[in-house]
Amino acid sequence: MSPPTSTGPAATPTGSKLTRVLGSLSLAFLAIFLLFGLMLSPPEVSQREAVRLFYIHVPSAVIALYLAFGLTAVGSVVYLRKRSTFWDLLAWSAAEIGVLFCAFTLVTGMLWGRPTWGVFWKWDPRLTSTAISFVLFIGYLAVRQLDLTPEARSSRAAVLGIIGFLNTIVVRFSVSWWQSLHQGTTLNPVDTQMDGLHLLSFFLGFATLALVFSWLLVHRFRVAWLAHQAGEAGLDRALAERRAEATGRTV
């Protein structure tokens, strides 16, 4: 990321060569994934067509719980240690997109559960702990809107971001710690339960959603940076006005 070279607001100010490459790759993978996921992949023996939900449900969960919330936790730890604006904004950006992917995990899980288990929702350990993660990070985003000083807001959010990520450990091991209706590890590198077109479609879904996540993260970070700069500029203007008022009074 280099210093700015543009002189005015572009059509897409948060876009760049990087986002154009990521965006083009995302669209190309999306087209291939939809072809395989919805058309070429055959129905599974027991799940029938519902297996197609698997291709978006599992990647959404991995991206939300491990990638996005993990990035939020890392950014939060670095912020608390170094007070770095970059890491604070990166943590915030990852959390917002993580909440979106976590919502997709819950919705696609419910849609998969209805034909497979006969119910949309069950207070199963895996489902419940994932819902708790979702609520914790909704709380994180709410803390970001509190009427506090920027430092206090960022610090409180950082603590919540770390606690929120710790719950991912509970989500991960919930199926082995408690009796769960939810299946365990979907993809075991040694003994995978999927093969052929199912496995290919699954990986295409994963690649597509990971690319979209990356594209969104770069844009969201740049939006957060602009918001931060707009806030600083507003503060500078207010200080300049106060100084001008004070100078006017004393002259």
Place this chain on the structure above:
Amino acid sequence: MYWNYVLIGYVVVFGGLGLYAVSLLRRGRNLAEQVEPDRRRFLD
């Protein structure tokens, strides 16, 4: 069989991502107008 659940799931995920992407680009455009060019670091 179960196609309705599958289609709802795909529409929710990819429709949601599309809407969120559009809202992000709009937010960026509005904010860029409030920020001086020399403060737009990380945009290239």
